[in-house]
Amino acid sequence: MIKPSSISEIRSISIEKVAQDLKIIVKRHTCRCPFHDDKHPSMQLYESTQTAHCFVCDKSWNAIGMVMQLKRKNFQQACIWIADSNQITLEYDTPHYVTRLSNMHRTPKTTKLMTQTTSPTPTTPMVLPDEYVSRKLSSDNSFCRSLVANGILTPTQMQSAVHRYLLGSSRNDGVIFWQIDELRRVRDGKIMHYGNDCHRDRNRSPNWVCSMLAKAGKLNLQQASSKCLFGLHLLNMNGNEEAVVAIVESEKTAVICSELIPQLPCGESSIPVIWMATGGLGCLNASVLMPLAGRKVMLFPDTDPEGNAYKLWNEKAQEASSSLGQPFTVSQLLEQNASAQQKEQKIDIADYLLEER
Numbered sequence: 287m288i289k290p291s292s293i294s295e296i297r298s299i300s301i302e303k304v305a306q307d308l309k310i311i312v313k314r315h316t317c318r319c320p321f322h323d324d325k326h327p328s329m330q331l332y333e334s335t336q337t338a339h340c341f342v343c344d345k346s347w348n349a350i351g352m353v354m355q356l357k358r359k360n361f362q363q364a365c366i367w368i369a370d371s372n373q374i375t376l377e378y379d380t381p382h383y384v385t386r387l388s389n390m391h392r393t394p395k396t397t398k399l400m401t402q403t404t405s406p407t408p409t410t411p412m413v414l415p416d417e418y419v420s421r422k423l424s425s426d427n428s429f430c431r432s433l434v435a436n437g438i439l440t441p442t443q444m445q446s447a448v449h450r451y452l453l454g455s456s457r458n459d460g461v462i463f464w465q466i467d468e469l470r471r472v473r474d475g476k477i478m479h480y481g482n483d484c485h486r487d488r489n490r491s492p493n494w495v496c497s498m499l500a501k502a503g504k505l506n507l508q509q510a511s512s513k514c515l516f517g518l519h520l521l522n523m524n525g526n527e528e529a530v531v532a533i534v535e536s537e538k539t540a541v542i543c544s545e546l547i548p549q550l551p552c553g554e555s556s557i558p559v560i561w562m563a564t565g566g567l568g569c570l571n572a573s574v575l576m577p578l579a580g581r582k583v584m585l586f587p588d589t590d591p592e593g594n595a596y597k598l599w600n601e602k603a604q605e606a607s608s609s610l611g612q613p614f615t616v617s618q619l620l621e622q623n624a625s626a627q628q629k630e631q632k633i634d635i636a637d638y639l640l641e642e643r
Contacts, residue, residue, distance in 0.1 A: 289378060292365070292369070292374070292376045292378075296365050299368060300336070301333070301337065301349045301352075302315070302331050302333065304349040304353065305317060305331065305349075305352070307372075308320070308352065308353065312331060315332075315333070320356055321345075322342060324342065328342045336348060338352060350364045350368065353368060358549050358556045360548045360549060362446065362548075363549075366440075366545075369442050370440050370442050376446075378445065413471040414472040416472065419475075422456070423448070424454060425444055425448045425455070427453075427459055427460060428460065428461065428481070428487075429461035429484075429538070432482055433542070438484060439542065439545055443545040447544055451516070451540075451541060452464050452466065454475065456477050458479075459479065460478055460479045462476070462477050462495065463475065463477075463516055463565075465515070466518065468514075470519050473513060474496045475494065475496075476494060477492060477493045477494070477498075478490075478492045478537075480538075486538075513569070513574070514577070520562075521577065521581070528557065528558070529557065530550055530557055530559045530560070530581075531560050531578055531582065531583045532560065533561075533564060534561065534562075535563060535567055536563055536565070537563045537565060538636070539563065540561040542636040543561045543639070544561040546636070546640075567588070567598065570598075570599055570602045570603075571602060572602075572606040572609040575610065583615065584615045585617065586620075587600075587620070588632055588633065588634040589621060591630055595632075596618070596621050599616055600616045619638070620638060623638070624638060
């Protein structure tokens with residue numbers, strides 16, 4: 287979360303400056319209201335309170351609220367947008383679940399994680415100590431640097447994503463995509479490497495933290511990590527209770543979309559969205575979707591010339607719907623709008639958005 291001191295700095299910025307950053311023409315503290323078809327200036331900007339009021343809409347906004355509504359962003363995203371427009375470096379609080387994910391759902395202290403001799407039961411997934419996440423939390427890796435260097439995310443957006451997904455850095459410059467479940471238990475960590483072009487380094491295979499610990503003799507070889515959706519820990523965070531869950535294939539796509547599309551249109555308003563990833567085309571099944579029971583879920587498969595990815599996820603969605611008793615919507619956005627060349631390139635939703643912007 288953004289520190290209160292940084293939010294105070296954002297709130298101190300002139301509302302007229304924020305309006306101008308939003309391409310609103312301000313003259314003598316008035317402007318045309320951007321929230322309706324305003325023929326004559328009906329919005330007044332008040333420097334004393336840093337608010338704006340439209341006498342036609344009969345509504346008032348502060349700078350952050352104005353950005354939230356016009357740019358369809360949530361509170362944190364609006365703060366980041368204003369910060370980027372005004373060269374402000376935001377500071378973040380370390381999320382409380384980085385150092386103590388949840389005592390309620392941790393393995394009892396009497397249990398030795400590293401020296402267990404019996405395998406966990408299927409209903410009790412193995413978890414790693416919280417300190418693995420807190421020690422590795424960092425944007426200093428090939429993945430984060432390439433996203434910023436290629437202009438996909440701003441430095442501020444990248445830091446926001448790092449704290450949202452608790453991204454880590456390995457000793458050999460890889461990014462760690464932690465898999466943390468809805469009870470905030472650390473299931474495993476996927477280590478991947480990226481090139482300067484922001485594409486995965488195909489010469490370096492992904493690795494898993496649990497596998498590395500097992501090889502080092504720090505984890506019982508009989509234990510097997512229980513995978514979950516990347517981003518699942520965001521499900522029950524404050525403010526996400528009514529959010530739509532959007533599922534993509536790659537962790538990279540989830541990270542990018544969380545910054546580019548923090549909300550989805552819903553009638554005349556918008557609704558927050560939580561972006562999660564399966565980590566692979568064949569990793570979608572009813573088991574990983576089970577924690578999402580009762581939530582509205584949309585699946586965004588990658589595209590390909592034959593539409594195989596869409597067909598597979600549509601089939602898995604139907605199986606999950608039958609098993610869990612709720613619908614899982616599969617988006618046809620790419621199938622209907624991607625060009626033949628884009629399908630040949632097997633793009634995903636993030637690729638499509640970046641090419642369209």
